[in-house]
Amino acid sequence: MVKNVAIGEGIPKICASVTGAVREDILKETRNMLQAPVNLVEWRVDFFEAHKESDRVKEMLCEMRKILGDIPLLFTFRSKNEGGEADLPFDQYAQLNLTVAEEKLADLIDVELFYKEDQIPGLVKEIQKRGTLVVMSNHDFHKTPEKEEIILRLMKMQQLGADILKIAVMPQDEKDVLTLLEATNEMRRLEQPVVTMSMGKTGSVSRIAGEVFGSAITFGTVGKASAPGQIPAHALKEVLGLLHG
Numbered sequence: 261m262v263k264n265v266a267i268g269e270g271i272p273k274i275c276a277s278v279t280g281a282v283r284e285d286i287l288k289e290t291r292n293m294l295q296a297p298v299n300l301v302e303w304r305v306d307f308f309e310a311h312k313e314s315d316r317v318k319e320m321l322c323e324m325r326k327i328l329g330d331i332p333l334l335f336t337f338r339s340k341n342e343g344g345e346a347d348l349p350f351d352q353y354a355q356l357n358l359t360v361a362e363e364k365l366a367d368l369i370d371v372e373l374f375y376k377e378d379q380i381p382g383l384v385k386e387i388q389k390r391g392t393l394v395v396m397s398n399h400d401f402h403k404t405p406e407k408e409e410i411i412l413r414l415m416k417m418q419q420l421g422a423d424i425l426k427i428a429v430m431p432q433d434e435k436d437v438l439t440l441l442e443a444t445n446e447m448r449r450l451e452q453p454v455v456t457m458s459m460g461k462t463g464s465v466s467r468i469a470g471e472v473f474g475s476a477i478t479f480g481t482v483g484k485a486s487a488p489g490q491i492p493a494h495a496l497k498e499v500l501g502l503l504h505g
């Protein structure tokens with residue numbers, strides 16, 4: 261349970277991302293979330309012009325939380341390697357996430373599995389010690405690894421103690437979408453909620469099929485997309501409801 265949201269139970273939860281670069285846009289996008297059927301909001305801080313200034317990041321988070329009220333907030337710095345907009349040396353990345361955890365400014369923090377492999381286990385523990393949940397993630401914007409490799413990465417995240425395990429991959433054809441779905445279906449036996457998506461237009465079907473195959477959160481759009489293939493939150497809500505029956 262994150263606030264009142266039961267991630268991993270029933271209908272997949274809808275998350276939408278705030279991707280503005282400046283304060284006004286970020287606040288406007290955050291307010292727009294209140295008109296949309298979203299269960300969670302992600303702030304993609306790598307889009308923020310002042311992502312290197314922790315005071316300004318903290319101020320933004322305080323303002324966003326005031327607007328969002330009970331809607332859980334996921335804090336994400338996405339590196340360029342994994343499809344993000346910015347890069348930070350590991351120490352700054354860790355510090356940024358720890359500050360947010362320390363001051364309880366987010367409910368969940370995204371940590372990339374491969375940011376710096378030997379340092380990631382320590383960072384996960386430090387964030388959790390401060391009472392914030394870790395969504396561990398991995399993204400491949402070029403291809404879809406073999407099913408065994410997808411499973412291996414998700415299990416690695418589990419071994420590292422992540423609270424939620426997430427992987428996004430790019431299909432080159434429809435078979436790749438099936439590969440992602442098969443891996444997802446096998447991983448639903450894990451105790452932790454698993455979040456998977458096949459990106460781009462071909463992969464969009466994976467963003468509505470979470471309840472069938474075992475993906476607990478689906479990222480949709482309220483305004484701009486934060487990754488290719490995302491579906492508008494309103495449409496998601498309807499389709500997820502239909503499939504739920």
Ligand SMILES: O=C1C[C@@](O)(C(=O)O)C[C@@H](O)[C@@H]1O
Binds near residue numbers: 428457487488
């Ligand atoms: O990890 C993810 C998933 C995502 O890449 C997607 O494909 O919907 C979008 C990102 O904003 C988010 O952090």
